[in-house]
Amino acid sequence: MTKEFDLGALLAERGAERYELHGKYLNHQLPRMLHTIGFDKVYERAEGAHFWDADGNDYLDMLAGFGVMGVGRHHxxxxxxxxxxxxxxxxxxxxxxxxxxxxxxxxxxxxxxxxxxxxxxxxxxxxxxxxxxxxxxxxxxxxxxxxxxxxxxxxxxxxxxxxxxxxxxxxxxxxxxxxxxxxxxxxxxxxxxxxxxxxxxxxxxxxxxxxxxxxxxxxxxxxxxxxxxxxxxxxxxxxxxxxxxxxxxxxxxxxxxxxxxxxxxxxxxxxxxxxxxxxxxxxxxxxxxxxxxxxxxxxxxxxxxxxxxxxxxxxxxxxxxEQIVANARRTGDRLKSRLAALIDKYELLADVRGRGLMIGIEFGRPKSLKLRSRWTMLQAARKGLFAQMVVVPLLQRHRILTQVSGDHLEVIKLIPPLVVGEPEVDRFVDAFTAVMDDAHSGGGLMWDFSKTLVKQAVANR
CATH class of the missing domain: 3.40.640.10 (Type I PLP-dependent aspartate aminotransferase-like (Major domain))
Incomplete structure (x- = not known):
């Protein structure tokens, strides 16, 4: 008689080992990288454009699994x-x-x-x-x-x-x-x-x-x-x-x-x-x-x-x-226009571009002396660190998952599930504004975290 395979029981018994298992048997650098930047979350459930952790906290997904979750998770x-x-x-x-x-x-x-x-x-x-x-x-x-x-x-x-x-x-x-x-x-x-x-x-x-x-x-x-x-x-x-x-x-x-x-x-x-x-x-x-x-x-x-x-x-x-394509156009236009309106407000924000729900946010060299010296320090260590500095507090403080658009690029890419709407746009823009305010204050946790990123970048050279 064939023994019954109980997937639920296996996950209940071994699910907490997820990072250790990956480090031992798969790409050992992935858990190391996730631990370094504080992305080593434990997500328990997902639906639409959201994740939830074991404590019931919801996270907004602006990454869509690198674009695969077009109609949202578990439609x-x-x-x-x-x-x-x-x-x-x-x-x-x-x-x-x-x-x-x-x-x-x-x-x-x-x-x-x-x-x-x-x-x-x-x-x-x-x-x-x-x-x-x-x-x-x-x-x-x-x-x-x-x-x-x-x-x-x-x-x-x-x-x-x-x-x-x-x-x-x-x-x-x-x-x-x-x-x-x-x-x-x-x-x-x-x-x-x-x-x-x-x-x-x-x-x-x-x-x-x-x-x-x-x-x-x-x-x-x-x-x-x-x-x-x-x-x-x-x-x-x-x-x-x-x-x-x-x-x-x-x-x-x-x-x-x-x-x-x-x-x-x-x-x-x-x-x-x-x-x-x-x-x-x-x-x-x-x-x-x-x-x-x-x-x-x-x-x-x-x-x-x-x-x-x-x-x-x-x-x-x-x-x-569900008129997904029309929603991507409409929601993307709203998100892009609201972000573009911030360019004149923040000197570290250089450009907002893209179409629909594929949007790039680029950061650039600031004009003020205090910010420029810190920017130069990051660029000397590794180009792309400032964008990573933005991605981390978006997740840690605002529970929004995003990504840096490529190696050595000071660009964040937004490719959320195409089912997002006005509430998700408002949530992201509010969070992004708060992170930018912190970055431009010249102090705060963002610049403290930059020291960790610089040390890591120098160590990997």
């Missing part, structure tokens, strides 16, 4: 879809049949980009990018892929090859043949295209690292250049897609842009099941899968699994029924 419609698909006991992943759910999700997903025709389902954003890179190189017969400085497209070898941050690339060479071009620089793009060996340009319509938008008109002009040189445009919408920026896809903010391949992932399953999708033109897919002998030339063992497909269909249904 009842998505939960029910997952229960239903498990209860259906489908003959999933037989590998030699055609189940209905992948076709239904592909059909629905393609309605949001009607110029595209087919979908490949994988398991992550980086896998969606890998698929696009392979398809572009095979379809064009060319080896080289262009990407933009400071881009982030994933961490597997192919996607790492088009990653614009040296900190991720260092030590993992040799990578694929590739070339970085400055974001928005059409002359640099054309210069590379003239060499005749470029398969594609991959671009985030809004870069996740630093929250930098492509300049107005850039995507359309780049598309025209690429077509003239018989190369492809790949839009990486892994973070920006599915409503994050106030349109279903961020490339849709610019009229006439029709990428040849589009990568999506993260929010597609509501944060429940790993999933990725590469959408593309019919001729590209038919070139890759050119014969029955090539039917498995690109595949994924868990791609198109029933749980991911059911969750994806449920998420798209929720997005339509």
């Amino acid at each position: 009842p419609v998505v939960r029910k879809a997952l229960h239903d698909v498990l209860d259906a006991q489908l003959a999933d992943l037989t590998r030699f049949d055609c189940q209905p759910l992948p076709g239904l999700l592909a059909e629905k997903l393609l309605t949001y980009s009607p110029h595209l025709d087919r979908v490949f389902f994988g398991n992550s954003g980086t896998e969606a990018v890998e698929t696009a890179l392979k398809f572009a190189r095979f379809a064009t017969g060319r080896p080289r892929v262009l990407y933009c400085d400071h881009a982030f497209h994933g961490l597997t070898t192919g996607s790492l090859s088009v990653n614009g941050e040296d900190g991720f690339r260092d030590g993992f060479a040799p990578l694929l043949p590739d070339t970085a071009v400055p974001l928005g620089d059409l002359e640099a793009l054309e210069r590379e295209l003239r060499k005749g060996d470029v398969a594609a340009l991959i671009v985030e319509p809004i870069q996740g690292k630093g929250v930098h938008e492509t300049p107005p008109g850039y995507l359309r002009a780049a598309q025209e250049l690429l077509r003239r040189h018989k190369a492809l445009l790949i839009a990486d919408e892994v973070q920006t897609g599915l409503g994050r920026t106030g349109d279903f896809y961020a490339y849709q903010h610019e009229e006439g842009v029709e990428p040849d391949l589009v990568c999506v992932a993260k929010a597609l399953s509501g944060g429940y099941v790993p999933v990725g999708a590469t959408l593309g033109r019919d001729w590209i897919f038919k070139k890759v899968y050119s014969s029955m002998d090539r039917v498995l030339v690109h595949s994924a063992s868990f791609g198109s699994n029933a749980q991911a497909m059911a969750a994806g269909l449920a998420v798209l249904s929720v997005m339509e029924d």
Whole structure:
């Protein structure tokens, strides 16, 4: 007789060991980092845009699991879809049949980009990018892929090859043949295209690292250049897609842009099941899968699994029924405008940018002598420490979870669940204002904490 597995009992017995277990068996630097900055919280429950700890304190989530919780945590419609698909006991992943759910999700997903025709389902954003890179190189017969400085497209070898941050690339060479071009620089793009060996340009319509938008008109002009040189445009919408920026896809903010391949992932399953999708033109897919002998030339063992497909269909249904995209646009405009109004008030606040509910808050060198000397001290130790100084009290004092937008960047990125509304905007702005007041007072706990960050930064050199 099979012994019953009691997950609840296991968590009750061993859940308190979470940080010790991670330090012993997983990435040992993660718990160390969390302890250092005071992020070693114990969250017990989550719903919508909020967490709760064991004492019942609620935390506002402005991170959404790096963007995966688009419709909020534990949305009842998505939960029910997952229960239903498990209860259906489908003959999933037989590998030699055609189940209905992948076709239904592909059909629905393609309605949001009607110029595209087919979908490949994988398991992550980086896998969606890998698929696009392979398809572009095979379809064009060319080896080289262009990407933009400071881009982030994933961490597997192919996607790492088009990653614009040296900190991720260092030590993992040799990578694929590739070339970085400055974001928005059409002359640099054309210069590379003239060499005749470029398969594609991959671009985030809004870069996740630093929250930098492509300049107005850039995507359309780049598309025209690429077509003239018989190369492809790949839009990486892994973070920006599915409503994050106030349109279903961020490339849709610019009229006439029709990428040849589009990568999506993260929010597609509501944060429940790993999933990725590469959408593309019919001729590209038919070139890759050119014969029955090539039917498995690109595949994924868990791609198109029933749980991911059911969750994806449920998420798209929720997005339509609850007008998620319109809410992201409306709420994002309110949040951005309220934060932008603070720029003149705080000399440490340099810029507020982004679209929808993808907002970057950048800090910069202050004018007053007292603050400037402290800023200089932080920058000498490690660029990005001031942004970390803001993130920590937002969590510790105001119970709001945010993130620094990238290594050595003085930018905080806000990518909350797309279900947030006016109360969450007000809560964040009030907390951020209080933290800024403290930072500009020249004293207080923030600058005391900076000493800890400086010591840590110096120790890690």
